Amino acid sequence: AQSVSQHNHHVILSEAASLELGCNYSYGGTVNLFWYVQYPGQHLQLLLKYFSGDPLVKGIKGFEAEFIKSKFSFNLRKPSVQWSDTAEYFCAVTVDSNYQLIWGAGTKLIIKP
């Protein structure tokens, strides 16, 4: 069965530190990749997505992610985090032409001011 794994369940960083959150999926076919963010008390927002083309994608709020097909990975990065980036981050995948988002367990990111 397809699955998505996020390596870190909790990450604590200081402001201005660089961020990388890992995401790996297990599926050998066509995938569409997503990162969603859920700020405290707010709804899930699409941070960025990859369908095809340039494997380095840029999203909102200075986030980017790189799709590395050979590693089945889609890691999220940000060069310098801010306190307002404190949130839960979910990696998700759809495979082939399926509706269903396959979710990672999420990473809770806490930024210390």
Place this chain on the structure above:
Amino acid sequence: DTEVTQTPKHLVMGMTNKKSLKCEQHMGHRAMYWYKQKAKKPPELMFVYSYEKLSINESVPSRFSPECPNSSLLNLHLHALQPEDSALYLCASSHGVPPYEQYFGPGTRLTVT
């Protein structure tokens, strides 16, 4: 406009009550979804409507009954719920064709007493 709206924001109901959750989108999307989210967990898919027809029912108990009156509206009728059904109920929508990029509403926080 990438907004999905949901009402009510909060709902407290007894185990014998009947209530309904409502979801609306005006993005011209033809797929709509109901999810259940427990604290600190990723969303769990419950139902998918595609072009106003029920496409996926993820073995959800019959006390949850979805309805799609038209392409912009999605309802979830609730009856005889259990305390373990307390959760955040999320609605999402996407285009009716792959890759099904989903946009989420703010959710209804349901408490069953």
